Amino acid sequence: MGELVNATGGCLCGAVRFTIKGTSIRMAQCHCLDCQRASGTGHMSNAIFRIEDVQVTGTTASFASTADSGNVLTRHFCPTCGGRLFLYSKARPGMIVMAAGAFDDSSWFEPEIVLYTKRRPHWDITTDAVPNFEAGPPPKPKG
Numbered sequence: 001m002g003e004l005v006n007a008t009g010g011c012l013c014g015a016v017r018f019t020i021k022g023t024s025i026r027m028a029q030c031h032c033l034d035c036q037r038a039s040g041t042g043h044m045s046n047a048i049f050r051i052e053d054v055q056v057t058g059t060t061a062s063f064a065s066t067a068d069s070g071n072v073l074t075r076h077f078c079p080t081c082g083g084r085l086f087l088y089s090k091a092r093p094g095m096i097v098m099a100a101g102a103f104d105d106s107s108w109f110e111p112e113i114v115l116y117t118k119r120r121p122h123w124d125i126t127t128d129a130v131p132n133f134e135a136g137p138p139p140k141p142k143g
């Protein structure tokens with residue numbers, strides 16, 4: 001687990017850009033209703049990194065909402081084009097959750113888990129080849 005990622009990305013209009021050099025902590029696909037509403041799709045594909053491994057240039061707008069779990073997520077996006085970029089979870093201090101589709105080259109992305117399958121719309125297909133969870137993620141093993 002954990003992919004060494006050295007990559008760049010940004011929003012649709014290019015006003016916000018980011019660079020990452022670091023190891024991913026977890027890669028997931030999430031079907032929760034908030035991810036569906038925020039993205040306008042059936043799921044979001046996200047990769048978690050340490051904040052210090054990510055550099056962002058440009059100004060984002062953000063929106064905070066309380067997830068099913070009771071956890072507060074603050075989603076950042078470009079105020080001009082609306083492109084989804086990253087989010088912070090109150091439950092994961094020091095971490096940043098990057099939207100896989102925002103990368104210039106996301107070929108390194110490989111989901112390790114699929115979350116909130118109870119919310120998966122019938123028209124949205126994600127893999128059964130990795131562990132699927134009806135709701136939120138299991139606790140991360142220590143170490």
Ligand SMILES: [Zn+2]
Nearest residue numbers: 011013078081
């Ligand atoms: Zn933009």
Ligand SMILES: [Zn+2]
Nearest residue numbers: 030031032035
């Ligand atoms: Zn979600």
